[in-house]
Amino acid sequence: WGGFGHITVAYIASNFVSDSTTSYLQTLLRNDTGDYLAGVATWADSIRYTKWGRFTSGFHFIDAHDNPPTYCGVDYDRDCKKEAGCVVSALQNYTSQLLDTELPLWRRAQAAKFVIHFVGDIHQPLHTEDVARGGNGIHVTFEGKELNLHHVWDTSIAEKLVGGIRRKPYPFAKKWADELTEEIKSGKYAAESKSGWLRGTNITDPIATALGWAVEGNALVCTTVLPEGAEAIEGQELGTDYYEKAAPVVEEQVAKAGFRLAAWLDLIISSLK
Ligand code: DCM
Ligand code: DCM
Ligand code: ZN
Numbered sequence: 001w002g003g004f005g006h007i008t009v010a011y012i013a014s015n016f017v018s019d020s021t022t023s024y025l026q027t028l029l030r031n032d033t034g035d036y037l038a039g040v041a042t043w044a045d046s047i048r049y050t051k052w053g054r055f056t057s058g059f060h061f062i063d064a065h066d067n068p069p070t071y072c073g074v075d076y077d078r079d080c081k082k083e084a085g086c087v088v089s090a091l092q093n094y095t096s097q098l099l100d101t102e103l104p105l106w107r108r109a110q111a112a113k114f115v116i117h118f119v120g121d122i123h124q125p126l127h128t129e130d131v132a133r134g135g136n137g138i139h140v141t142f143e144g145k146e147l148n149l150h151h152v153w154d155t156s157i158a159e160k161l162v163g164g165i166r167r168k169p170y171p172f173a174k175k176w177a178d179e180l181t182e183e184i185k186s187g188k189y190a191a192e193s194k195s196g197w198l199r200g201t202n203i204t205d206p207i208a209t210a211l212g213w214a215v216e217g218n219a220l221v222c223t224t225v226l227p228e229g230a231e232a233i234e235g236q237e238l239g240t241d242y243y244e245k246a247a248p249v250v251e252e253q254v255a256k257a258g259f260r261l262a263a264w265l266d267l268i269i270s271s272l273k
Pocket of ligand 1: 042
């Protein structure tokens with residue numbers, strides 16, 4: 001996601017974490033305000049193009065070698081690069097660093113920042129797809145603007161849905177997060193979030209947990225991102241029909257990411273005591 005999506009995911013998570021998780025992470029991240037998660041949610045993107053942070057650039061996604069829209073699917077052994085890693089192995093690695101109380105606090109704070117970011121990214125369907133480098137090589141127009149499909153899913157759909165995100169990302173993300181939090185608690189996501197969103201979440205098996213999230217997002221590549229394949233949209237305006245199917249998917253993936261991030265952080269922090 002672009003910055004706005006990541007900040008929204010973090011605010012949703014802050015609405016669901018337990019009080020002890022909140023105070024633990026506020027101390028670790030040295031921020032005792034309500035922005036302690038949102039304020040670090042985009043840090044991983046800010047370092048990936050720096051010299052020291054280059055090794056993390058492959059951690060934001062997993063390149064599923066499937067064949068949308070005919071076949072979607074993620075296979076950890078096939079798709080997670082052995083040298084560079086992927087978002088699934090990165091979540092496992094930084095979860096274990098956050099759990100490791102022998103590590104210096106600065107390392108564990110850094111691990112927390114990576115976990116907060118990567119739980120967001122793994123829910124962006126095009127971060128679980130190899131085709132055209134996650135859609136970066138698919139050129140489209142959206143509301144007349146020439147963009148690539150990855151950017152449309154990272155940023156443009158949310159921006160059209162919410163508005164104002166360039167001017168004031170934090171307050172607008174907070175407002176969207178509070179709306180999605182209500183939908184999770186008692187609105188359109190209430191039933192499914194309680195029954196299904198945390199199924200398969202297992203702190204003793206971060207790879208299986210993250211892979212489950214990746215598989216679910218990747219299936220959306222076949223149904224909603226590329227329902228007629230890449231050739232059908234290359235060079236085309238995406239249009240109202242496309243947007244009206246995509247926007248609810250972006251919204252639900254952001255909501256799920258925030259809810260699951262809260263559960264994941266609770267599982268990590270509660271197992272430290
Ligand atoms: N980004 C950055 N530095 C760059 C290029 C992009 O920090 N040189 C950030 C800005 C966007 C994000 O990367 O918020 C795009 O997210 P991703 O590219 O992870 O989807
Ligand atoms: N990306 C992806 N899958 C790839 C390559 C890149 O999801 N195979 C994501 C990472 C960034 C965005 O696309 O969020 C832009 O990547 P880059 O800056 O590497 O062009
Ligand atoms: Zn990212």
